[in-house]
Each structure stands twice: as C-alpha cells, then as structure tokens.
Amino acid sequence: MTIPICEIAFPVDVMQTFTYRVPDRFKKQLKPGCRVIAPFGSRHQPGYCISVSESDPDKLPKGLKSLSEIRDETPLFTPEQMQLFHWMAFYYMAPPGLVLKAAHPSEAGFKKEIRYFPAPDMAAHPEIQRLNIPPDGLPESSLNTMPPDTVKQVQSLLKQQILIADNVFSVERTTRMVKAVRLTDLFARGEHPSHVKILAALKSRAIPEATLSDLMRETGVSRSVFQTLEKKGVLESFNQEIPSDPFTGAYVPKNREIVLTNEQIQVIEEITAHFDRFYPVLLHGVTGSGKTEVYIHLANEAIKRGKQALILVPEIAITPHVAGRFRSVFGKKVAIWHSRMSAGERIWTWQSIRRGDIQVVVGARSALFSPFPRPGLIVVDEEHDASFKQQEQSPGYHGRDAAIYYARLLKIPVILGSATPSVESWYLAQTGKYHLLTLKERFGSAGYPQVDLIDLRTKNPGETLFTREMLEALRECVKRGEQAIVLHNRRGFHTFVRCEHCGQPVECPHCSVSMTWHKPWQKLVCHYCDHQEPLPAVCPSCGDASLRVAGSGTQRIEDELVKRIKDARVIRMDLDSTRGRHAHVKILNTFENKNFDILLGTQMVSKGLDFSNVTLVCIVNADTGLGIPDFRSAERVWQLVAQVSGRSGRGTLPGRVIIQSWQPEHPAVNLAARLDVRAFYQQELERRKHLLYPPFSRLILIRVTGKDRERVITAIKQLENICKHQMPPEQVLGPSSAPVERVKEFYRWQILLKFKRNEDENMNRIKTILIRILQDRRNRMPGLKITLNADP
Ligand code: ADP
Ligand code: ZN
Numbered sequence: 001m002t003i004p005i006c007e008i009a010f011p012v013d014v015m016q017t018f019t020y021r022v023p024d025r026f027k028k029q030l031k032p033g034c035r036v037i038a039p040f041g042s043r044h045q046p047g048y049c050i051s052v053s054e055s056d057p058d059k060l061p062k063g064l065k066s067l068s069e070i071r072d073e074t075p076l077f078t079p080e081q082m083q084l085f086h087w088m089a090f091y092y093m094a095p096p097g098l099v100l101k102a103a104h105p106s107e108a109g110f111k112k113e114i115r116y117f118p119a120p121d122m123a124a125h126p127e128i129q130r131l132n133i134p135p136d137g138l139p140e141s142s143l144n145t146m147p148p149d150t151v152k153q154v155q156s157l158l159k160q161q162i163l164i165a166d167n168v169f170s171v172e173r174t175t176r177m178v179k180a181v182r183l184t185d186l187f188a189r190g191e192h193p194s195h196v197k198i199l200a201a202l203k204s205r206a207i208p209e210a211t212l213s214d215l216m217r218e219t220g221v222s223r224s225v226f227q228t229l230e231k232k233g234v235l236e237s238f239n240q241e242i243p244s245d246p247f248t249g250a251y252v253p254k255n256r257e258i259v260l261t262n263e264q265i266q267v268i269e270e271i272t273a274h275f276d277r278f279y280p281v282l283l284h285g286v287t288g289s290g291k292t293e294v295y296i297h298l299a300n301e302a303i304k305r306g307k308q309a310l311i312l313v314p315e316i317a318i319t320p321h322v323a324g325r326f327r328s329v330f331g332k333k334v335a336i337w338h339s340r341m342s343a344g345e346r347i348w349t350w351q352s353i354r355r356g357d358i359q360v361v362v363g364a365r366s367a368l369f370s371p372f373p374r375p376g377l378i379v380v381d382e383e384h385d386a387s388f389k390q391q392e393q394s395p396g397y398h399g400r401d402a403a404i405y406y407a408r409l410l411k412i413p414v415i416l417g418s419a420t421p422s423v424e425s426w427y428l429a430q431t432g433k434y435h436l437l438t439l440k441e442r443f444g445s446a447g448y449p450q451v452d453l454i455d456l457r458t459k460n461p462g463e464t465l466f467t468r469e470m471l472e473a474l475r476e477c478v479k480r481g482e483q484a485i486v487l488h489n490r491r492g493f494h495t496f497v498r499c500e501h502c503g504q505p506v507e508c509p510h511c512s513v514s515m516t517w518h519k520p521w522q523k524l525v526c527h528y529c530d531h532q533e534p535l536p537a538v539c540p541s542c543g544d545a546s547l548r549v550a551g552s553g554t555q556r557i558e559d560e561l562v563k564r565i566k567d568a569r570v571i572r573m574d575l576d577s578t579r580g581r582h583a584h585v586k587i588l589n590t591f592e593n594k595n596f597d598i599l600l601g602t603q604m605v606s607k608g609l610d611f612s613n614v615t616l617v618c619i620v621n622a623d624t625g626l627g628i629p630d631f632r633s634a635e636r637v638w639q640l641v642a643q644v645s646g647r648s649g650r651g652t653l654p655g656r657v658i659i660q661s662w663q664p665e666h667p668a669v670n671l672a673a674r675l676d677v678r679a680f681y682q683q684e685l686e687r688r689k690h691l692l693y694p695p696f697s698r699l700i701l702i703r704v705t706g707k708d709r710e711r712v713i714t715a716i717k718q719l720e721n722i723c724k725h726q727m728p729p730e731q732v733l734g735p736s737s738a739p740v741e742r743v744k745e746f747y748r749w750q751i752l753l754k755f756k757r758n759e760d761e762n763m764n765r766i767k768t769i770l771i772r773i774l775q776d777r778r779n780r781m782p783g784l785k786i787t788l789n790a791d792p
Pocket of ligand 1: 257258259260261264285286287288289290291292293294443610
C-alpha cells in the first residue's frame with residue numbers, strides 16, 4: 001500500500017523543498033502549481049505544490065506532517081510553466097519558492113494575520129463554546145477590545161493548547177482605493193442647491209453611489225460640502241476598491257496605415273512557416289526598419305491560430321511606448337506588465353489574462369510568466385538590453401534566455417530583435433543555433449543619419465562641455481523647428497566633489513564610491529545607497545577648505561543648454577526626473593507633441609523611441625562607461641552609441657548625429673560611429689575568445705557579503721578552494737573585491753568561474769555543490785551572505 005505525498009516550495013530564501021502527506025480529502029484537487037498551506041517551523045505557511053506522488057509509508061520519515069489547506073481549485077500554472085520554473089531554480093541556483101513567487105504577482109499581497117482556533121477535537125469544550133469563535137478564527141488583534149477577564153481566559157486556553165494560534169493568509173486585493181459616496185434616506189430630502197445637485201447626480205446612476213472625485217467634477221460642489229453632509233449623517237462615504245487598467249494614462253499613438261515592405265513580408269513568411277515548432281530567430285534590423293510592425297503582424301497570426309503572444313521589452317522606459325503601438329492595433333486584447341505597476345494593477349492584469357480576455361502581453365522580463373493557456377509566440381525586443389537580467393534579487397534569471405528555454409518547451413517560435421544584438425546572440429546566429437533574419441532598410445524615405453565624430457582632445461580653448469560644432473548644430477535644429485535628443489549617461493549635476501588640496505573625492509560614508517552633487521537640492525547623493533548630505537565645509541579626508549565640484553551630469557548639461565541655446569525648450573529624462581508613476585509617459589508625450597525642442601537624458605533616451613521630428617542626436621561624451629570593469633563594457637558603449645544614433649532622422653527629414661569623444665579611436669566608439677556592425681562583432685568576438693568570455697564560456701559569479709571584512713575574505717577563499725578542487729584551477733578567477741567593495745556598510749568579495757561551452761556537465765556538477773553549500777550556509781558561514789549568479 002502507498003500513501004499520497006507532495007513536495008512544497010515555500011516563498012522564502014531556502015533552497016530545499018519539503019515533503020508532506022496529502023490528506024485524502026485533498027487528493028483529487030491537489031496538482032503541481034496549486035498553492036497550499038502547510039505547517040512549517042512553528043507556524044502554518046503558504047507554499048506552492050511542485051509535485052505529487054505516492055510513496056511506501058515505511059520509506060517515509062516518522063512524523064511526516066500533513067497539508068492543512070489547499071488554496072486553489074485549479075493550478076495557477078501550466079505544466080510547461082512548472083517545468084520552466086524547475087529549470088530556472090537549478091540553472092540560476094535560486095530557491096524554488098522564490099522562482100514561483102516571482103512568477104505570481106499577487107503573492108506579494110499575501111496578508112498575514114494570526115487568529116485563534118479551537119485545537120483539534122476541542123470545538124465542543126465549554127470554554128470554547130462560551131467564547132463563540134467565528135469559523136475563520138478569532139483575530140489576535142481582537143484581544144485589544146476584549147474585557148480583561150476574557151483576555152485572561154483566552155491566554156489561559158492558549159497555554160493549555162485548547163486554543164491554538166494559527167496564521168491566516170488572505171490575498172490582499174489592493175486595487176486602487178477611492179472615496180465613494182452613497183445616498184442615505186435622509187438625504188433624499190435635500191433642499192439646499194448643492195444638495196439637490198448631488199442628489200440628481202447620484203440618482204442618475206443605476207446604483208446611487210459614485211466616486212467622490214467624479215461627483216465633485218460633475219456637480220462643481222466642493223469637498224467641504226461633502227464633508228459637512230457626511231458629518232450630518234445625510235451622506236455616507238466609504239472606500240471602494242476599483243480594479244485598475246494600467247493602461248490608464250498611457251501613450252497610445254494613432255493607428256497608421258501599414259503596407260508591409262518586401263523585406264518585412266519575407267521575415268513574416270519565414271516565421272509563420274515555422275509556427276508549430278521551436279524556431280529561434282535573431283531578427284537583426286536597424287532602428288526604424290519596421291521590426292515592431294513585424295511583431296504586431298506575427299502577434300496577429302498567433303491570435304488567428306487561437307494562441308497568445310508574449311512581447312518582452314526592456315524595463316520601464318519603453319514599455320508604455322511599445323505597448324501603445326500594440327494597443328492601437330489590438331485594443332483591449334493587449335495588457336501591459338512592468339515593475340512600476342501597483343499590486344492592484346498586477347492582479348487586474350493577471351486575472352484578465354487567466355480569464356482569457358487578453359491575447360497579447362507587452363511587458364518587462366517577468367511578463368514571460370503571464371498565465372496564458374497557449375502561448376504561440378515569444379518576442380524579445382531589444383534583446384541585447386541589460387535590464388533583461390534580474391539583478392540583486394533572486395532568481396537572477398535572464399528574461400531572454402528563459403524565453404528561449406520556454407519556447408523550446410512550448411515548441412513555438414521565439415524572436416530576438418535588435419539593431420545591435422548582444423555578442424552572444426550574434427555568435428549563436430553565426431553558428432547556426434539561431435536563424436538570422438535581417439531587415440536592412442530603414443522604413444520609407446528615412447535614410448541613415450550622417451555621423452560626425454569629434455575628438456575632444458582637439459577642442460578649442462573656451463569650449464566647455466559642448467564643442468562649437470555641437471552647439472551650432474543644436475541651434476540650427478531648434479531654429480528649423482525640428483527636435484534633438486542629447487545623450488549624457490551620468491545623472492546629477494556635477495558628478496563628484498574633489499578636494500584640490502589632497503585630490504580625494506568626497507565618498508559616501510557607507511559605500512566605497514564618490515557621491516554625486518545634485519544642484520537643485522543642494523545635496524551630495526550616493527547613487528548606491530541614496531545617502532544624502534549637504535556639501536561639507538572642509539574636506540573629510542584632509543580638513544582643507546578646498547572642495548571643488550567637478551565632472552558633469554545631466555542636470556549641469558541642462559543648465560548649459562538653456563544658457564547657450566536661446567529659446568530652446570529642454571526636457572530632461574533621467575532617474576531623478578522620472579520617479580513619479582507616469583513620469584516617463586508624460587515626458588515622452590510632451591516631447592512627441594513638440595512642446596519641447598530638446599530631449600536630454602541618460603541611456604533612457606536611447607531606447608525604443610520613435611519620433612519622426614528628431615533630426616539631430618548629440619552624444620556629449622561617448623566614452624562614459626568604457627572604464628567600467630566589466631567584460632561587456634565595450635559592447636555596452638557600442639550599443640548605446642549605435643542605438644541613440646538610430647533615433648535621428650526616422651521620419652522624412654534627414655538625420656544627423658554628432659558624437660564627442662576623448663577616445664575616438666576606441667573600437668566601440670569608432671565602429672558605432674561608422675555604423676559598422678560586422679566589424680564590431682568580429683573584433684569583439686576575437687577578444688572574447690582570447691579571454692575565454694561568453695559566448696565562448698559560461699560564467700558563474702560567487703559573491704560573499706558581510707560586515708566583517710576579514711570574515712568575508714576568509715569565506716570567499718574557502719569557496720575558491722572548493723571550486724579549484726572541482727575544476728581547472730586557472731578557470732577560477734579571484735578572489736577579488738567587487739568593483740565597489742563596500743555598499744551600505746557591507747563588504748563584498750567575489751570569485752568568477754569560467755566554463756567552456758563543452759563543460760556543461762562539469763558546470764552542473766558544481767552548481768549542485770554550490771546549491772548544497774547555500775542550503776547549509778547558516779551553519780557554515782553564519783552572518784555572511786552568499787550570492788550565486790549564473791551568466792552575470
Ligand atoms: P523598429 O522597431 O525596427 O525600430 P518600427 O517598427 O518602429 O521600427 O518602424 C519605424 C517606423 O516606420 C514606425 O513609425 C512604423 O510605424 C513605420 N513603419 C514600419 N513599417 C511600416 C510599413 N510597412 N508601413 C507603414 N509604416 C511602417
Ligand atoms: Zn552609499
């Protein structure tokens with residue numbers, strides 16, 4: 001005889017899963033992908049069922065606990081999704097419960113409350129009877145309002161375990177709350193003119209209630225009148241949950257007439273011919289070549305076949321913009337998905353997708369987990385973008401790579417689109433792993449921009465941030481009534497404050513980096529931990545009063561532009577100017593509506609924007625970023641320069657690009673300026689091959705973090721030894737401190753493992769060992785944090 005058991009993953013930072021007995025009453029309902037409640041530690045916790053099986057009771061550990069509850073009638077995830085999560089947990093060495101949590105938005109809204117229940121078989125106990133406990137338990141918080149005698153009684157029952165404390169979980173339905181107003185009988189007698197107006201407005205509705213803001217707008221009656229009426233008891237106000245469509249306020253462009261070009265038709269036919277199998281495509285198309293139109297067309301093909309389309313785009317800046325284009329074609333069948341959505345918006349979207357109301361999701365990386373019943377197409381737009389890789393939080397997955405894996409499981413096409421593909425994808429396309437499709441022509445009459453590279457070493461005295469040539473071009477552009485984009489990849493005003501006596505920049509007291517001077521707030525800000533302080537009177541290092549601001553960020557560029565180009569209307573887009581919820585969209589809309597002449601910003605302005613009136617792109621300093629100690633820094637600079645250049649001349653007007661650089665001979669700058677794609681990949685691939693970096697290897701970065709520097713270094717050395725035992729020692733790099741050694745008082749040290757492409761087996765063996773180390777790290781290395789990062 002066997003008994004049913006299941007494996008549960010809890011949404012906490014634990015690598016293990018846990019085995020439970022499945023009580024008979026749950027046997028039929030329980031499937032992988034259902035949420036459950038199970039005793040875990042001293043409490044009952046919510047978790048995800050990841051597998052169900054039968055086992056010989058003799059082989060099970062004694063005292064195996066049983067599930068206490070199932071939360072879902074049907075699984076939240078499809079079998080393919082469960083398989084994807086399983087792969088992610090191993091490949092990215094992440095706690096399985098956190099993988100599931102990342103895929104399930106409303107999990108963030110699990111609201112916990114302790115309630116008291118009668119212990120098993122105690123419901124008939126006279127004292128329990130007397131307490132009259134509701135079926136969903138007695139809230140712990142209700143003790144506050146009980147008479148002292150009852151409180152004592154409850155506490156004594158708890159001690160005797162006649163009453164037990166249990167966690168109750170409810171999914172928070174935090175859709176947006178609004179004040180609403182309801183009519184009371186009394187109010188029907190309203191006589192005062194403003195009362196009559198409100199009365200009429202409420203009576204015109206099917207249910208006599210409305211949101212306060214709507215009523216105020218309709219009647220012109222002020223808030224204070226409503227408040228007075230409420231105090232008098234003639235009106236009743238309450239908080240209402242309204243599910244919110246996150247598209248509200250988003251940018252939806254006008255639907256244009258599309259007649260596909262021959263190139264576009266070829267690409268579409270090639271892909272639709274392979275709609276029923278795994279078909280990975282690298283779609284290399286210069287900016288403005290019409291890739292987005294191709295995605296739209298293919299999504300339509302998927303819908304026609306009764307399937308759904310997943311469109312992944314880089315984080316935030318461009319989600320609403322690209323989504324808007326889909327919206328203008330597919331209307332309400334499109335949902336949007338990104339990290340700035342509120343819990344309510346997430347739930348609304350998730351539920352709409354599950355109900356089958358949505359056929360297309362456009363969103364950031366976690367949109368990959370949309371609960372579509374039958375995904376038929378996955379697009380990863382701007383596949384080279386770094387934001388597809390989840391940083392900091394577990395699971396540290398790469399949205400593009402997970403998309404490839406998922407598409408293989410689903411046997412569907414997956415399209416990686418970019419004007420500047422990642423070196424990895426380019427290589428995989430060259431070696432035949434991906435099918436390379438190309439859009440060579442810019443759409444319509446749009447030609448390539450003319451690119452001028454200016455060597456800053458030869459600039460004239462008196463020229464500051466801008467050479468004369470750049471300023472002239474900007475002035476001319478504004479004068480013609482056209483628009484310009486100015487890129488500067490540093491935010492803040494001055495980038496640092498340095499002591500002219502000792503030469504030291506002013507550093508953050510918690511992190512080993514210099515702080516940035518933000519002029520509007522008159523504050524030094526740490527871009528790592530957000531620590532802020534006023535400018536010190538004297539140098540913290542030497543005490544001399546010789547502090548000077550130096551370097552320049554977007555805020556200073558803005559100042560300069562306004563000063564030097566008369567009448568230019570400049571709008572800035574960077575992390576500081578886009579903190580509000582719809583800030584991105586607002587900036588893009590006002591610029592598109594030509595309320596501004598110059599859009600100035602960090603790399604945010606390089607992404608996915610499509611403005612036909614932009615004829616000039618200026619890059620103030622193309623080398624920003626070349627010095628970053630990352631094997632991808634050249635690739636990133638190249639992509640940034642090439643991408644932002646592609647924003648110029650997208651309409652009928654010819655475009656121009658001006659690039660200023662201190663190192664114009666650097667291949668990343670030079671080849672981008674020459675728009676020489678192949679030459680860049682060739683030389684970058686040679687360099688990577690020589691240094692054994694991806695795509696010629698896979699990397700695992702192991703990092704130890706802690707407050708005590710000595711212990712951090714000892715621990716990383718231990719890990720180094722373990723790895724060197726298991727693999728060629730020359731492929732274990734380090735230990736070294738992280739590029740910024742200290743952040744928020746924590747020291748960070750790391751080692752980097754390199755595995756050749758044919759060493760997957762060895763890599764998986766080491767991953768298993770590393771996962772085991774993480775499992776018992778609390779015993780091995782108390783107080784230290786270990787993070788494992790696959791494909792950093
Ligand atoms: P990409 O995504 O490659 O940067 P887009 O799809 O944004 O290119 O196309 C650039 C511009 O050309 C957009 O305004 C788009 O609407 C327009 N466009 C592309 N293809 C067509 C077409 N076949 N007919 C009409 N307009 C098109
Ligand atoms: Zn700091």
